[in-house]
Amino acid sequence: MPSETDLHCHTTASDGKLTPAELVARAHERGITTLAITDHDTVAGFRDARPAAATAGIRLIPGIELSCVWGGITIHVVGLNFDPDSPAMLAAEARQSEARRNRAALIAEKVGKKLHHSIDLAQVEAYAGGDQIGRPHFAQYLVDKGLVPSMAVAFSKYLGAGKVGDVKAGWPELAEAVQWIIAAGGTAVLAHAHHYNMTRTKLRACLQDFIAAGGSAVEVAYGLMDSNQQGQISALAREFNLLGSCGSDYHGPNRFGLELGIMPTFPAGITPVWHNWASPATAG
Structure with missing residues (x-):
């Protein structure tokens, strides 16, 4: 709905x-x-x-x-x-950004070794456009280099849960x-x-x-x-x-079959998280 x-x-x-x-x-x-x-x-x-x-x-x-x-x-x-x-939030962002950079280097090393291919981390970073590097950026790199046929295969073989590129290093x-x-x-x-x-x-x-x-x-x-x-x-x-x-966890058109604003009906008997938030004029 x-x-x-x-x-x-x-x-x-x-x-x-x-x-x-x-x-x-x-x-x-x-x-x-x-x-x-x-x-x-x-x-x-x-x-x-x-x-x-x-x-x-x-x-x-x-x-x-x-x-x-x-x-x-x-x-x-x-x-x-x-x-x-x-x-507190600025420090959290800085900490997570450093963790992501270290994680990206480790993903490049591990996946590259598995594929016998030297992954150019700078090219992967380019997919992120200067923002946070994530596994989808590695997946796009692997597709564009012809190393896998699709992003879905990149995740199922190399980047998904439990695979070589599922690196947890550095998370709090x-x-x-x-x-x-x-x-x-x-x-x-x-x-x-x-x-x-x-x-x-x-x-x-x-x-x-x-x-x-x-x-x-x-x-x-x-x-x-x-x-x-x-x-x-x-x-x-x-x-x-x-x-x-x-x-929705919307990521964009044609990503994961999701659409912005689409989700199950909110269940009865549970207080919404926004119940005690400030008025729209003061909430960020």
Whole structure:
């Protein structure tokens, strides 16, 4: 179902296909009135989108999707409605940027060795356009060099979960990432909890640590989440008294079959993450 609120999407500031201004324009076309740009480990997308959002009359919420680690598993935590210029968030961005640079060098080394091909990291960086380097940029490089037939194959063979290019080096622990968001005055949301390869017992333990660190919300209406997945996550949200967030995880046209603003209906009985936010005039 289309939603007027989308609190999880990406721009060219990380691994999205649309510029911040283009994303805002698409949101306006689709009737979205509240938008959070949550680029990976950077608030640059939000900062660049502010003029376009003001012109379009869209309430733009400061957002970021932080990479971190819990129990040896890469976890993503979305930060919402924080002060983008706070010392805590600026320090978090600097830390994550350094981690991404180190990670990119390691991915280039590991994937290059596997393919017997010397990967030109400068060319991969060019795909990122000076913004955060991610695995999709490596995938595009591999396709353009004729080393794989498609980005899907690049991920299934070399860059996806558990593959040689799935490098976790440098990410902070879950608690530290959550604390960055809290220190910046924001709300920490556990992103797409149904995607992690965890048993229910392990996911409950992760949620307990997330809450202990200051986390207070979980995504209960997310992109192409099916009814069974939504039911499971919604039940956990109720059990742990967590707020609910929603978002498409839109990355651009023809990416992952997603569209901006499309997600399951927000479940009943869960308080929305935006319930206690300031008025649109003061929320970023």
